[in-house]
Amino acid sequence: MNSPIIGFIGLGEAAFHITSGLKKEGIQVIYSYDVQADHPVVGPIIQQRAEEAGVILVESLKDLVEKSAIIFCATSAKYAVSIAEQVANDINSEKIYVDLNSASPSVKREIATIINNNGGRFVDGAIMEPVPPYKHKVPIYVSGDGANEFEKQLNEFGMNITFIKEEAGSSSAMKMCRSIFMKGFTALLLETLTASYEFGVDQDILKSIEKTLRNQPIEELANLLITRTAIHAERRVTEMDEVIKTLEDIHASSRMSQQTKAILQEIVNEDLKGYFNNTVPQSYTDVINALNKNVVK
Structure with missing residues (x-):
């Protein structure tokens, strides 16, 4: 099976554990952009995570989106909309944008509109259990116009994704x-x-x-x-x-x-x-x- 090129916006704890598991399942290339990668305190932690997980850090959001077919956003709900707005111009119909942040259904629908209006497919991802014990196998419920395809592609690499419905916001609800x-x-x-x-x-x-x-x-x-x-x-x-x-x-x-x-x-x-x-x-x-x-x- 073909290995999709994956990008993670944010390399926090959840992203680290998910990417670590996916690499072991055969995902060959995973990129990440983290705005704090050069921070004097947090930066070394991010650098170490990237090295341990086999993740390639890139210099910008634009670079991440251009290189990746499936883009995960795993930062914070308060930044989710603004990040979607920043990457929107580089999204196209060949890319799936997955927001894993714990945000309200209305926020997820807003992000879906931003991504869809620029030709991309959107996935509202809701992580339903603590990530560290499960890594990439953590149960994730998904909705949105890209959810079916996302489930199909990533479950082949050991993820535990369950499609809910096409309407973005359903899984976050x-x-x-x-x-x-x-x-x-x-x-x-x-x-x-x-x-x-x-x-x-x-x-x-x-x-x-x-x-x-x-x-x-x-x-x-x-x-x-x-x-x-x-x-x-x-x-x-x-x-x-x-x-x-x-x-x-x-x-x-x-x-x-x-x-x-x-x-x-x-x-x-x-x-x-x-x-x-x-x-x-x-x-x-x-x-x-x-x-x-x-x-x-």
Whole structure:
């Protein structure tokens, strides 16, 4: 099989691990341009990564785009649009531009328009797991007009790419929605374990949470927790008052618990209990529809 010439904008941790894996799979030529390659502190790290991964550093974005058939952008969401604008004039129909940054669907659609208007094919890439353990095999969901071809070419070299749909932003929507849970869950764990460690019960709490999370499929757990909350929110607001007092007593942060109380109070204010006639609804979607469509009011 033919080895596509690949270019990476940015040679950070994710790019380093992905390129390292791809070289071992038989990708012969990988270029990279990193704006900090000559930085006195960061530069030596980038140079070392390039040497270890077998990546050729180039002097400009223009040079990278001209040399590469598949161009990955793996920098930061806040630079993603401006980088696309910088490379747009050097994009053509033979090139696939892949944005791997953790950006919103609207940002990915904006980048797609920039690339498409200049004749290029765009891929909205959403990395769904931490990169280092998986390297190039990290699960990546893709969408956009170049996604099908990208999946076909790179999966032949060991990548784990899953096509979602042609509409750019679809895969990033999955990434953003997942991040609501994963980042929020991390923050909840930190608040929970800070308090439980102070009380000397952190190991017991971890075992209790593990039992709850592992006891049933996640959809069943969502149905159990969300539907019952629709009916019992008022009592849980009172319970969260006691939780917040507990955290304040040990001078621990209660930010996540304060927000939990606020969300529960919103459910009380919407009178979901009355709307559902004091009967637990069948599905979490019933609760979401009641809130989002304002059917309660």
